[in-house]
Every structure is written in structure tokens, then in C-alpha cells.
Amino acid sequence: MNLDENGVWLGRVWDAKAHGPIVVTIRDGYFVDITTKAAPLVRDICEMPHPAAYVSSIEGIAVGTVASIERAAVGDYSQTHILAPCDLQAIKACGVTFANSMVERVIEEQAAGDPQKANAIRDNIGALIGDNLKNVKAGSKDAEQIKAALIKEGLWSQYLEVGIGPDAEVFSKAQTLSAVGHGAEVGLHPISDWNNPEPEVVLTVSSKGKIVGATLGNDVNLRDVEGRSALLLSKAKDNNASCSIGPMIRLFDADFGMDDVGAAELDMTVTGTQDGFVMHGTSSMTEISRAPSDLVQQVIGRHHQYPDGFMLFLGTLFAPTQDRDVPGEGFTHKLGDEVKISSPKLGELCNTVQLSTHCPEWRFGISHLMRNLAQRDLL
Known part of the structure; x- marks a missing residue:
């Protein structure tokens, strides 16, 4: 995950012993469980006046080294493994911002x-x-x-x-709790033949519209489906495992804030396991055409509330034109592609490309989370 040791990190791990998700931070190379009855969710911490101060000071219990848990099979509930760092937040995305x-x-x-x-x-x-x-x-x-x-x-x-124009494109990228995290497979709808990754910065925003942190995301894009009609946006964007967020939220503190988000440089490498193809890409937040704070204001306000906050993809500069197979047809994914998105202050998000129909099914929803927390006496 290559996380900056100076950062205050907030995320989630599936705990095989608890048979459910726990809220974690990182200390001295260990994932530390900071789940409490007062704050059993990432959402709860993001609603606090000073999330970074809380995470830095709260006591916790080490659940395993970052290295060992990072190696665990994602989606295998018998193993403790990394999850997307958000829970009850809505997952929104902005398009065409570069x-x-x-x-x-x-x-x-x-x-x-x-x-x-x-x-x-x-x-x-x-x-x-x-x-x-x-x-x-x-x-x-x-x-x-x-x-x-x-x-x-x-x-x-x-x-x-x-x-x-005056109004940004903002759409619902994925359902609450459906995002996958670092190390997971990302899914392509099987009807697509022309698609690509989209490396993006993702903001963490509270119910009051306060930006409290940031992370990385892959807004998996089906170019042929959306290209046929913009009305197919939901079919192109919201599929099983089609949204990756992670590795963890870096909370805003004295060492990291919106100036760092605005200056972020994202690097991406796609490596084909089938054909050895390698593609490098970048996305620089300095070239965004709308201020991130303006995008947040277009999402939340008197016109629309988000009681549990939201995660907001800010869009990408990256648009691949490099030919992969046929001259003139540009880039498209092959199954097994390894996608690595990184930024010095936000870490590294790695995923493997698969069909949505072959990725692990999304079966742990809001009702399951609430029942699990209740069984663990956390509600």
C-alpha cells in the first residue's frame, strides 16, 4: 500500500474472528482495530469535529501486520483482509472535469x-x-x-x-458498501469490448459538507457502452466490483489538506498478464477545470442532503489512446490486467481486472452490517 508514515490513516478490514468489518488505523506496521461502541463505523469518525485527532489518540488492538493482511485473499471471509475504507457513505462521482x-x-x-x-x-x-x-x-x-x-x-x-458549462456532471457511481478495496478484483460488464481504468482522487465528505480526507479510486469505465448513449451511464458505471476505493482514507490534519489534494500527481501502470503489455498513465490534479470544493458544493446543500456523508470521485485527466492490439483501436482491458494507481501522499491502490460476472458477488449490504454490529454489541 506504500502509505506515508506521517499520515493519519483510516480504513476497514474484514475481521475473520469477528465475522464482520472493523475500523482500523495503521501504527508501526500493524493494522490496529479502533472500533468502539461510540464509533463502530468509518462514517461515525468522519462525522466528528476532528477525525484525525480522534484516530491519533484512540486506543486500539493490533489485529495483524499490514504486510500479512495485505497478502490475504480479498473476498475470502475466512481470512482477515482489506476492504474499501468507506462504509455507509454514498459513492458519487464527477465526470468530464479535465x-x-x-x-x-x-x-x-x-x-x-x-x-x-x-x-x-x-x-x-x-x-x-x-x-x-x-x-x-x-x-x-x-x-x-x-x-x-x-x-x-x-x-x-x-x-x-x-x-x-455552469453545472458539473455528478452521478451515483456505486451502491453503499459495494466498493471493493486494495487487492481486490475489479469488474468489467461482459457486454463491453472497449474499456479502461480511470485513476482518480476520491474525497471523503461529512454530512455537513466538510471535506475530512482523501484517498484513491478506480472509476472503471466502459467506453463503448457509455459512448452508445449517455443514458447508459448507470449500466456502464455501476456493476459488480466496478468501483475500487483505497487503500485507506488519509485524514486531513496539519500535514495534509486540500492544498495537497489540489497538487496531487497520480501515476498508473497497467500490466497485462496475458500479453505482457504495459501502459503508463498519469493524472495531475493541477489541471482540473473545477475546484474540488466547488464540486462538493454542487453535490450537497439545501437541494440534497447526505446524512451519512459521501465519497466523491473527482474525475481523471487520463484517457488512453495507446494501441494495444489493432492499430487505430486504442487501449482496452484484457482479463488479468493488473492496475496500480499511486500517489506519494495517498499510497497505492492495486487491483486485478476480471468480468463482473466472475468477481465475488456483493452480498454484504447495509442490513447485514447492522445485524453484524448488533450481534457484536456495537449498536
């Missing part, structure tokens, strides 16, 4: 999900749109002028509307 990825969404739409058409469309409109939009502030007068010019040229798109 100019380069915005161009690729337009290309997907124009290609109607056909990767063979993408290169020609990219040559025709990609450079024009990218050059004009790279430094444009979403919702500004300059953005309105560019919008008018693009409409005149017949190049307007719903993706450009949310990319440079």
Missing part, C-alpha cells in the same frame, strides 16, 4: 462506442477542442463564447456542456 478527458468523451459520443472510428474523429476535432478548452474556466464568459462557436461548427456535445 479538458483532455472531456475531448475523449466527445470522441466516444461521436464514434457511438466504435473504437475503430475514434482515431479519425480524434484527428478531426480533438486538437481543436483541446486547444480551445484547456485553460477555460467552467461556467465563465469565455466558456459561453466557446460554446457558441462550437454550436456554430456543429461540434457541440452534452459532454462539453458539463465540461465547461
Whole structure:
């Protein structure tokens, strides 16, 4: 997981002895159980006035070394293993928040999900749109002028509307408790032939709209499905194991905050176990077109409340165009691909690509969690 030893870390582990999830932090190379009756959930700690101070001071019990638990089989309930670090939070995501990825969404739409058409469309409109939009502030007068010019040229798109218009694209990425964590398989819907990982920063936000921490995420993307129609977004985004978050939430404190989020550099490597293919990618938060705090305000407010807080994917700069098999068809996943997303202050999130229909089924929902906590006398 490569976690910065100066960070205050908050996460979850499946405890084989408790037959349920526990709340953990890391101390001296050990996962330490900090689950209490007063705060049995990650959600409860994130609702506190000073989550980092609480996690730093609360006593706990070591449950195993980070190295040993990291090696455990994820999804095997007989073994203590790592879970996604969120529990009752809603899982939301922002799309088209970077100019380069915005161009690729337009290309997907124009290609109607056909990767063979993408290169020609990219040559025709990609450079024009990218050059004009790279430094444009979403919702500004300059953005309105560019919008008018693009409409005149017949190049307007719903993706450009949310990319440079006043309203951001925010969607529900996954169901509460359905996200997988570090070391897990990530799932592709079997109908997809054109897909890719999306390395992102994920904010942890309380019910009051306060940003209390950040982590990494893989917003697995089915380019062909969403490209056929934006109305297929839920089918493209919300599938079994299609959302990965982790490895742990780094809580905000004197050494880490929103300035660090805004300066974060994400590196990603995809390694094919079938063909030895290697792809490197990056995503720099310095190039985001909307302030993360503005994105949070668009999610929560008088118009919409989240009593248990939410996790918010901030979008990605990464849009793969490197050919893998057929010239002109770009990149798509193969089963067994190993995806590693890392950032110096947020650690490393690693997953293996599989079909959603072959990943472990999601069977531990909110009702199961509540019953488990009650049986352990934590409610």
C-alpha cells in the first residue's frame, strides 16, 4: 500500500474472528482495530469535529501486520483482509472535469462506442477542442463564447456542456458498501469490448459538507457502452466490483489538506498478464477545470442532503489512446490486467481486472452490517 508514515490513516478490514468489518488505523506496521461502541463505523469518525485527532489518540488492538493482511485473499471471509475504507457513505462521482478527458468523451459520443472510428474523429476535432478548452474556466464568459462557436461548427456535445458549462456532471457511481478495496478484483460488464481504468482522487465528505480526507479510486469505465448513449451511464458505471476505493482514507490534519489534494500527481501502470503489455498513465490534479470544493458544493446543500456523508470521485485527466492490439483501436482491458494507481501522499491502490460476472458477488449490504454490529454489541 506504500502509505506515508506521517499520515493519519483510516480504513476497514474484514475481521475473520469477528465475522464482520472493523475500523482500523495503521501504527508501526500493524493494522490496529479502533472500533468502539461510540464509533463502530468509518462514517461515525468522519462525522466528528476532528477525525484525525480522534484516530491519533484512540486506543486500539493490533489485529495483524499490514504486510500479512495485505497478502490475504480479498473476498475470502475466512481470512482477515482489506476492504474499501468507506462504509455507509454514498459513492458519487464527477465526470468530464479535465479538458483532455472531456475531448475523449466527445470522441466516444461521436464514434457511438466504435473504437475503430475514434482515431479519425480524434484527428478531426480533438486538437481543436483541446486547444480551445484547456485553460477555460467552467461556467465563465469565455466558456459561453466557446460554446457558441462550437454550436456554430456543429461540434457541440452534452459532454462539453458539463465540461465547461455552469453545472458539473455528478452521478451515483456505486451502491453503499459495494466498493471493493486494495487487492481486490475489479469488474468489467461482459457486454463491453472497449474499456479502461480511470485513476482518480476520491474525497471523503461529512454530512455537513466538510471535506475530512482523501484517498484513491478506480472509476472503471466502459467506453463503448457509455459512448452508445449517455443514458447508459448507470449500466456502464455501476456493476459488480466496478468501483475500487483505497487503500485507506488519509485524514486531513496539519500535514495534509486540500492544498495537497489540489497538487496531487497520480501515476498508473497497467500490466497485462496475458500479453505482457504495459501502459503508463498519469493524472495531475493541477489541471482540473473545477475546484474540488466547488464540486462538493454542487453535490450537497439545501437541494440534497447526505446524512451519512459521501465519497466523491473527482474525475481523471487520463484517457488512453495507446494501441494495444489493432492499430487505430486504442487501449482496452484484457482479463488479468493488473492496475496500480499511486500517489506519494495517498499510497497505492492495486487491483486485478476480471468480468463482473466472475468477481465475488456483493452480498454484504447495509442490513447485514447492522445485524453484524448488533450481534457484536456495537449498536
